[in-house]
Amino acid sequence: MSAGYIETVNTKVEEISKPQEYRFIEDFYDLSTEDHFWFQWRFRAFVEQLRSLAIEMDKPFKVLDVGSGIGTLRSQIEKATEWAVDITDLDRSALEKALPGRGRTYYYDVTEQKPDLHEAYDAVVLFDVLEHIKETHGFIDSILYHVKPGGYVFLNVPSLMVLFSRYDEVQGHYRRYDAGGLKREFDGLSVEILDTRYWGLGNIPPLLIRRFWLKWFAGGKTDEQIWREGFSASSGIVNRAFLALMKAETFITKRPFSGSSILMAVRKL
Numbered sequence: 001m002s003a004g005y006i007e008t009v010n011t012k013v014e015e016i017s018k019p020q021e022y023r024f025i026e027d028f029y030d031l032s033t034e035d036h037f038w039f040q041w042r043f044r045a046f047v048e049q050l051r052s053l054a055i056e057m058d059k060p061f062k063v064l065d066v067g068s069g070i071g072t073l074r075s076q077i078e079k080a081t082e083w084a085v086d087i088t089d090l091d092r093s094a095l096e097k098a099l100p101g102r103g104r105t106y107y108y109d110v111t112e113q114k115p116d117l118h119e120a121y122d123a124v125v126l127f128d129v130l131e132h133i134k135e136t137h138g139f140i141d142s143i144l145y146h147v148k149p150g151g152y153v154f155l156n157v158p159s160l161m162v163l164f165s166r167y168d169e170v171q172g173h174y175r176r177y178d179a180g181g182l183k184r185e186f187d188g189l190s191v192e193i194l195d196t197r198y199w200g201l202g203n204i205p206p207l208l209i210r211r212f213w214l215k216w217f218a219g220g221k222t223d224e225q226i227w228r229e230g231f232s233a234s235s236g237i238v239n240r241a242f243l244a245l246m247k248a249e250t251f252i253t254k255r256p257f258s259g260s261s262i263l264m265a266v267r268k269l
Contacts, residue, residue: 013095017109037242043076045199057081061122067129071098111142123152131173153266165211170223190269198259202245
């Protein structure tokens, strides 16, 4: 089987945790498609990180994507690698819309630490989840519970508290990170931090503008209007403009000195 081909194994939601009253922002996932510039930029940075660490993408790794939503990241990963990605999320409605893949689709609260899934994965992907967790230490312990010794945790988080705005509040973010703060989340744990890198330097000016616009001019807007305007590439022209910015930035540098997000790769010892 070659990368780019996805063999569908299971599309139904397997419920292994008791359902909770949780739902992310209504209709958010309608915008969470692979053609959105932000998903493309994040994945391009992730692939560059994997290549720089010589992590094998042509091996049949078993991977768990926690906080997967509709599985957009799984689709990207399985097209580019031979990995099989199981997905899980606490938003049942998102999982019911999940794109099919080689992996399975679980409704599963990882903090329950089911014995059948103890050290079951070569890697866990935790993209844009940690900033939603108020008390992170126990949650990170639960993530590591699922990883084999020698396996990996790959994280992505929003960066720079100077960019924190009402948009972050609407999204349910408790914080944005800098590289040092993200590393400190793993203090005292049996892990090796392999790589930490910013991406999306070109996104910083628009996000600063967004912060001050939301503070001074958007007092009457609803939360739904805030997140939709904040995440939607409101026209094809806007999306193409940001894709052009992505291509220019990644052509100039693979490791910008700062950015709107941070990727980290961690190995479990």
